Amino acid sequence: MRGSPAPTVELQAKCPSCGNPVSDDRDFCDSCGAYLRWENDDEQTAVLTPQEAPAAAVDEPAAEEPPVAPAQPPEPQEEEEEIVVRLRRTDGDYASADPIDLPVEPGSTAQLVGLVRNKSGIVEHYDLALEGVPPDWFTITPPALDLLPFGSAEDGHEAEATIAIHPPRSCEAAAGPRPVRLIARSRSSVERSSNEARVQIASFELFDGRLLPAKVRSQRTARFALPIRNRGNAPLALTPRGEDDEGEVRFTFAPSRLEIPPCGEARSAVEATAPTLRKGPERIRNLTVHLDGADQPLSGSAVFVQEPSVRQLPLTLWRVLLTILAAVLLVAASFAHWTSSETGLCTDGPDTCLRYDTYLEGDLNTDVPAPEHLGDFSRVFNFGTSIGILTLLAGILIVLGALTGRLAWFAGLLALAVLTTVALTSDESLGLGIWLGFLGAAAALGAALVATAARRRD
Secondary structure, three states: OOOOOOOEEEEEOEOOOOOOEOOOOOOEOOOOOOEOOOOOHHHOEEEEEOOOOOOOOOOOOOOOOOOOOOOOOOOOOOOOOOEEEEEEEOOOOOOOOOOEEEEEOOOOOEEEEEEEEEOOOOOEEEEEEEEOOOHHHEEEEOOEEEEOOOOOOOOOOEEEEEEEEOOOOOOOOOOEEEEEEEEEEEOOOOEEEOOOEEEEEOOOOOEEEOOEOOEEEEOOEEEEEEEEEEOOOOOEEEEEEEEEOOOOOEEEEEOOOEEEOOOOEEEEEEEEEOOOOOOOOOEEEEEEEEEEOOOOOOEEEEEEEEOOOOOOOOHHHHHHHHHHHHHHHHHHHHHOEOEOOOEOOOOOOHHHEOEHHHHHHHOOOOOOOOOOOOHHHHHHHHHHOEOHHHHHHHHHHHHHOOOOOOOHHHHHHHHHHHHHHHHHHOOOOEOHHHHHHHHHHHHHHHHHHHHHHHHHHO
16 A cells, blocks of 8 residues: 655745745735845745645555644734833833833923834834823924834834923922823824823922002901912912011901912901000001911011091091181171271271271371272272271182192281281270181181191101
8 A cells, every 4th residue: 555645845935923924026015014025034934735646546445544633723923013112211221111200390301211113014204292291391302203114224223212391380280290101103193102101290389469458447457358379389278377566466367277279369358456546646557467387488568557436537627627617707707897886898888897098097097098989989999998808818718728728827827917907006996807807817827737737747
């Protein structure tokens, strides 16, 4: 009996990436697209191909062949990544895939180094980005890599890039860890990420506030607002406290403790209570509020003008009242009797009033020619040339200067001079008009004194 024919051995190339058979005249694998030409001939594998057996002789029965075991499917091979992306510290290596801790101060820069390896069979372009922080927080140099296929040359299939991480010194860069990964994205939309790095953003403290308003008037309790803004990147807990120069003011705050998140604001209502002033002048109390619980010292100041409980009229009101009183008295005195028989202003004939010629002849014994033939203007002449017109003018001047009090001195002195002269030279007993005029002049001078004091105080 003849034996089975021996199989012959044929060499057929296989793709090193996927293991599928390929033709010798192909540069790339038809199944996975991998580049084939850098492989050596010794990597070809032997394939056993059975030949057709010759026809068995008629006179000899064919030998029974042993049963052939069914072919076992090939074991699945783990697919190798076409892009390898790794991160390391500037003083580290790529050996470990564990997360990397990178401390950084807001406003400063820390660096990582990233590696991209092209294990595909084609020349590829990779755009780089950092995932986990805003785009303006990092700079990658270079921002893109062009790599040759793996195995096509001794180098050129991998390259490194420097990642500078520079979070801003603002409250948006919240303190704490931020996980980041380097992302490499190819032109064929294949994307791979690196091992994780934890960017540890350090905390910094920065806040501002003030005490509003800057000045408060009250008899016993002054109320202020204390707004605080946290410009740091960590939560802030503050406790306000107050003090005054004399240690007599009691402070209360609502709330008594402020907890403010980064970029947040808070407000406390402040009450400053002082012992009651029964009488006397108002008191100026200088207040200061401090914020405890932070490294940054911060305080705000304000003025508490404490008024007495028995309130005194302000100087401006006194001046206005004295000005009005002086004007009324001087006007009334001008029309009243200055002597027992003569009025200050002439409303009728010259015999019953202190017209200039009547006063000069009667009281000063001076011959003065009297005007004649005035006709219809005689009443106007009598009124305008009487002595009382001067006190009437003084009263009008005081009213015109009531807002500032600057004319009170002139009006008061003018009225006092006229009235004193008439009182000393009169041959008759003095009438009510003289005494009203003296009171009006005194009120005018008092208004002038108050106005001067108010200007000096301001």
